[in-house]
Amino acid sequence: MRNPARVGRALGLSNLLRLIFLVDLFQGLWVTFRNQHPRNICTEQYPAERPKVAERYRGLPRLNRNPETGEPLCIGCNLCALACPENLIVMTSERNEQTKRKEMVTFTFDTSRCMFCGLCEEVCPSDALELTQNFEMATYTREGQVLTRKMCEEGIEAKRYKC
Amino acid sequence: MPDATFLDSTELVLNMGPQHPSTHGVLRVILKLDGEKVLGTDCVIGYLHRGVEKIAENRTYVQFNPYVDRMDYVAAVSNGLGYCLAIEKLLNVEAPPRAQVVRVILAELNRIASHLVWLGTHALDIGALTPVFYCFREREAVLNIFEKYCGARLTTHAFRIGGLQYELYDGFEREVKAFCDMFPAKVDEYEELLTRNRIWVGRLVNVGVLNAQDCKRYGVTGPVLRAAGVEWDLRKAQPYSGYEKYDFRIPAGRNGDTYDRYTVRMEEVRQSLCIIRQAVETIPEGPIMAKVPKVIKPPVGEAYVSIEAPKGELGYYVVSDGSTQPYRVRVRPPSFVNLQALDRMVRGGLVADVVAVIGTLDIVLGEVDR
Numbered sequence: 001m002r003n004p005a006r007v008g009r010a011l012g013l014s015n016l017l018r019l020i021f022l023v024d025l026f027q028g029l030w031v032t033f034r035n036q037h038p039r040n041i042c043t044e045q046y047p048a049e050r051p052k053v054a055e056r057y058r059g060l061p062r063l064n065r066n067p068e069t070g071e072p073l074c075i076g077c078n079l080c081a082l083a084c085p086e087n088l089i090v091m092t093s094e095r096n097e098q099t100k101r102k103e104m105v106t107f108t109f110d111t112s113r114c115m116f117c118g119l120c121e122e123v124c125p126s127d128a129l130e131l132t133q134n135f136e137m138a139t140y141t142r143e144g145q146v147l148t149r150k151m152c153e154e155g156i157e158a159k160r161y162k163c
Numbered sequence: 164m165p166d167a168t169f170l171d172s173t174e175l176v177l178n179m180g181p182q183h184p185s186t187h188g189v190l191r192v193i194l195k196l197d198g199e200k201v202l203g204t205d206c207v208i209g210y211l212h213r214g215v216e217k218i219a220e221n222r223t224y225v226q227f228n229p230y231v232d233r234m235d236y237v238a239a240v241s242n243g244l245g246y247c248l249a250i251e252k253l254l255n256v257e258a259p260p261r262a263q264v265v266r267v268i269l270a271e272l273n274r275i276a277s278h279l280v281w282l283g284t285h286a287l288d289i290g291a292l293t294p295v296f297y298c299f300r301e302r303e304a305v306l307n308i309f310e311k312y313c314g315a316r317l318t319t320h321a322f323r324i325g326g327l328q329y330e331l332y333d334g335f336e337r338e339v340k341a342f343c344d345m346f347p348a349k350v351d352e353y354e355e356l357l358t359r360n361r362i363w364v365g366r367l368v369n370v371g372v373l374n375a376q377d378c379k380r381y382g383v384t385g386p387v388l389r390a391a392g393v394e395w396d397l398r399k400a401q402p403y404s405g406y407e408k409y410d411f412r413i414p415a416g417r418n419g420d421t422y423d424r425y426t427v428r429m430e431e432v433r434q435s436l437c438i439i440r441q442a443v444e445t446i447p448e449g450p451i452m453a454k455v456p457k458v459i460k461p462p463v464g465e466a467y468v469s470i471e472a473p474k475g476e477l478g479y480y481v482v483s484d485g486s487t488q489p490y491r492v493r494v495r496p497p498s499f500v501n502l503q504a505l506d507r508m509v510r511g512g513l514v515a516d517v518v519a520v521i522g523t524l525d526i527v528l529g530e531v532d533r
Contacts, residue, residue, distance in 0.1 A: 024360045031355050032293055042300055054307075056314035056329065085226035117229035117320045122328060131314070 047161065053133045058116040060134040061109050063152040064127060072153070073128035076102035080120035080129050086113050089120060109152055111137060112145035134158075173197050177514075181210050185288040185518045188528030192505070192517065199513045204506045208499075211532040219492035224250055224324060224459040227489070232318040234496065235530040237280045240273035240309070241472040243322045248403055249468040249479035250324045251453075253461035261449045262326035263405045268339060268442045269312070269321055270404075271435040275346070276305040277473035277525075278432050282353060285425075285522035289366050294353055301349050304342050308335070325455035331446075339443045343436055350432055357425070367422035371508040371520035374419050381504045385475025385497050387524060390427045391419030397471040404470075408445075409438045421523045428525075460487055474498050474525050494533060498526040 018024060034040075044051060053059070064073050076093030088110040096103045121131050136158035139145055147156075180191040189210035195202040215234060219227045231246045232239035244266055251257060258266065279302040283295035306316040311332050313321040321327070357363045373383065375391040388395055396413045398406040414430035416423030461483040469478035475497025484490040501524050508524075509517045 018359070019361065028293070028356045028360060031352055035297070042303070054311040054314060056312070056332070057310065058314040083226070085222050085229065115229055115233075115318065116315065118314065118328075119226065119229070 053135060055133070057133045057135070058118045058121070058131040060111070060132050060137050060156065061114075061120070061147065061152055062130050062132045062134075062155055063107065063149065064130055065153065072104060073126045074104040074107075075126050075128070076104045077125060079123045079125065083119045083123040085117065085119065086115070088114055104149070107149040107152060109147040110145065111147055112142055174202065179517065181207075186521055187284065187526055190502075190521070190526070190528055190531070192521070194514065194517065196514065199515075201509050201512050201514060201517060204509055204517070206502060206505060208502070208528070209532050211528045213533065215533045216492055216494060219489050221488065223487045224461070224489060227492070228323065229318065229320045231494075232320055233529060234494065234533055235277075235472065235474065235477070235498065235527045236317055237527055238273050238277040238473045239317060239319045240269045240321050241277075241470065241477060243320065244270050244404065245468060245470045245472065245477045245479050247322045247324050248470065249466050249481045250459070250461065252466040252468050253464060253481055253483055254324070254455065254459065256325055256453045256455055258326045258404070258453055259450045260405070260447045262451045262453075264442050264446050265327060265331065265451070266322060266404050267406065267409070268439055268446075269309070269319075271439050271442070272305050272308060272339070272342075274435045274473045275432050276302045278428050279305075281428065281473075281522075281525045282425075285519075285525075286357060286363075288518050288522040289363065291357065291360070291363065294356055297349065297352065297356075301346060304345070308338055308342065311335075311338075323452070324459060326450070326452035328452075330451060336443050336446065339439060343440050343443070346436060347433065350429065354429060358429075364422065366515075366519055367425060367523075368420060369418070370421045370512065370516045371523060372418060372420045373504055373508050377504065377507055378419070381507070382500050383475070383504050385472070385501065385525075386424055386427045386431060387475065387501055387504070389414060390416035390423035392417055397469060397476055401469075403468070406438075409441050411438050421519055424523045458487060460485065469495065472497055474527070474530075475501055496530040496533065498524075498528075498530040499533075502526050502531055 065071060066073055076091070078091060078093065081087070081089040081091055089108070091107045092105045093102045094105055095101070116131060118131055120129055132155070134155065137145075137156065175196045177194045177196055178191060179194055180186040181189040186192065191207035191210070193205040193207065195204070213233070215230055218230055222230070228243065228246060231242040235242050279298040283298035286294040309319050309321070310316045312335065313319050313329050321329075373387065373391060375393050378388045378391045378393065384395070392415050394413045394415045397403070399413060411434045414427045414434065416427050463483060463485045465480065465482045467478060467480045469476050476495065477497055478495030480493040480495070481489050482491040505520060505524065508520045512520075
């Protein structure tokens, strides 16, 4: 049964005084009082202020283009599709007879089961596939989670609601 | 003789969970009660079973790496470390010194983050609402370091087989040092809130006692074992990843009750800080990745590596048949083993103590069920 003698390992006079004057109670209240200071407020008002995520953040995938020529950087090697643990990337490629190079034709990335491990990004030899800092990718449908080539190249913008 | 009434029945079978807020996930405990007294318990687990060990058999060694983060998701870095060490043992390679030091820093930061989650939720279960906010505030600092280092906060996928994928970002050392300077005062603050608080002491002292002999019988490891007075820490007993280079102490309790487990974990947080301080001063230059082939095909054989995760001994047993996929991966999760002692700890106690004991065992159901 709970009796006061069990409170505190050694019950001396000082402990008894602490008990009578509720020292532990006021100690705790003093800590919470100290943390009332506006400097200690750390709540983020999320939709109003959007957090700046780290540079290496693994978010929405993007297919990069060559900034000078505007051509896709993808060389159609299919390594990302092979690296993916969940087989979420499906791509087809064909050989361009004029340039004698492989080019990506279709590309889909199913983010609904993606765990953003970054293995696809690591394995890409031409830095074509990249995980970006965009983390707002909620959709109303499951189909909306499957990114097409166009969505991967242009990126998707989250709808901004008034707040 | 009057007919038997409901007053005559003494036993009551009560389901606690799987949606009970203080079972830390989806644990169902069937309690057999006599009034407030617990006559026995029965745990039902498996609500979060995802078949991680089976998934491993259908993935390559590299591909399985992100899955281990999803077992103990509050200590994802430690999980990744154990897995990578097991595969490195199979391959007979060793991570370069720079990678090893960074691994130690991140794993210890993760231990602090994990203990902060434990402290916050445990205090919440007992009825102290304040610590959880402060704990999560400081945990945020750790998670920010993780996010900047590897791009994810919780399921980090920070380590790779053979070393690290990411080089340290600019200002890593500065931020870790700033955290080390800021954090001890915060630990003192938590202690100020709890350690001598009479409700806290009254709820924890002599509750859920598990002595050293029982701990060994159940195979309980981690802070639960150390609180019973056994100074057993794999970082000292069989050092891995260069832990032998650091000077730290293994905190141990005396009585093996819930209060001792609290003090042991608080001291462990301080010791982790001490390790981080030493490690961050001595990050050597050099490569971060050992020479590992692109396609990992370990030779036929098996390896068992166990590390000291925040919750106890985390072991990975990997069998290779020489192909690119593991033949079998068995995980020895500390939460699962520690949970087995629940019945022993709460039998004869009160219902409210069950909540305290589940909290003090620091279980993560993702790891219990896998």
